[in-house]
Amino acid sequence: MTRTSQVVVIGSGQSGLAAGYHLRRQGLGFVILDAQSTAGGAWQHTWNSLHLFSPAAFSSLPGRLMPTQAHEEYPDARHVVEYLADYEKRYELPVERPVRVLGVHRDGPFLRVETDSGTWRARAVISATGTWWRPFLPAVPGRGDFGGRRLHTVEYRGPREFTGRRVIVVGGGNSGAQIAADLAHTTELTWVTRRPPRFLADDIDGRALFDAATARRRALDAGRSDTGGVASLGDIVAVPPVREARDRGLLTAGPMFTRLVPGGVEWADGTRAEADAIIWCTGFRPALSHLTRLQLRGRRGHIATEGTRALDEPRLHLLGYGDWTGPASATLIGVGRPARDAARAIAELLA
Template structure:
């Protein structure tokens, strides 16, 4: 069965909902296809203690302030899920789920969106699938290994990770950020957390009191000032984009401030001396890891907080990726396919567009461009 809609939005998380809000305001007909069974996007799959970097009022989608969470200056993931579900209902956004998009194809003057429940033909498509579904693992050699990448599937559609021979050599439990849930699962165990970003610091802080923790990072941890939260990060990302657009010197954006937001749990563990990072190890060995100088640390588990890649495999039929696998964009619009917009994947699709507070502006711009493409008013 093939259906038609002037606009198809792929992904029903925060970016897809922000797009839906602005499309609705412009009076455009659209549908949102979401692979998840329930509302909430990737937030419903995070670890138990995760919470936002900013107060609720500064973590809102367009049109609807996030209400504060009682007793928590920084809302937790469960609160975000409830907010997104309420947002979707409040604006009566036309979300169909669970619908997994298999591929987007050119079909004459239209784009054809193939799914596991039929096809849609559209005049414009917004891809808002995020990055959570493509966790990344670096190639890591084992003792005597070559570091040639291999593959492992975490059992969730579109997740792609890469490993190396060290995975098999180690023999213990290994998991990515996407699989971590609670320190209770590691109580009394020897755990190595890999990664010097926010996820690595938060999970290390989460485990510090219950596990025998070793935290390893590529470079010494760079904490942002304790009074900096998501509001300042959004401002820094916006200032950087404005400078680049105007041909001025790159301000460095968020990266110039540091790598880790010192949210209360991280700050507390750091101040108690529980977050002492070691340099990245050289290889995995049976039952642990080894550094270049021959020093070793035993481990029962390794948690890889090593980031994500954009989940864009559904766009492969359009052949838009360059040599480095990147889709060139002008704002949110794909440079080589004006009927396609990419939303929420990071600064390259709008300053801070992968955040709740940051996605509203690029979502509005994408909706206005699509309205112009369709010949609709862009009030």
């Protein structure tokens, strides 16, 4: 069965919902295809103690403030899932699920979206699949030698299953710090990072990060010198659990090991640490395999864009993959502006 829509949005996480909000304001017909069986995007698959970096009022999608969460300055993932589900329902966004997109193809004046439940033909496509579905694991010597458990951020749920175990957490970003803090009280924890962890000042949260990312993008667009953006401030937001573990001396990072060995890890000087499990908090890559047939990727794997629009396929917009598709566009507060710009560009294209 083949159906037609002016716009197909792929993914109904925060980016897809923000796109839907602005497409409706432009008066465009659209459908949102979501591979998940329930609302909430990737937030419904995160670890139990995950908290946002900003208060609720500064973590909102366009048109609808996120309600505060009782007894929590920084809302947890469950609260975000509830907010996204309410947002989808409140604006009656046309989400079809579960629908897995298999590929996007050129088809004359249309883009053809092949799915596991039929085909869509669209005048424009917004890809909003994010990065959660493509975890990155670095190549480390001895990967096949380690006999313990190996998992990525996406597989971590909470500290209970690791109680009393020897756990190594790899990664100096927010995920690494939050998971290390989560485990610090009940495990024999080793936290390793490629460079010494850089904690932001305790009074800096996602609001300041969004402002820094926006200022950097504006400076670069205007031909001014690079302000450094978020990277100039630090890497880790000191949300309360991280701050508590740090202040109690439970969150001390060591240097990255050089190889895995059967019982744990080894550093260049021969020092070893035993481990029952290694948790890799090493980031993600854009989940773009559904766009392979369009042959748009450059040497580094990114698709060249101007704003959110793909340079080599103007009917395609990419939303929510990071600063290369809009300042702070991978955040709740940051995705609204590039979503608005994408909807306006599509409206002009179809006019």
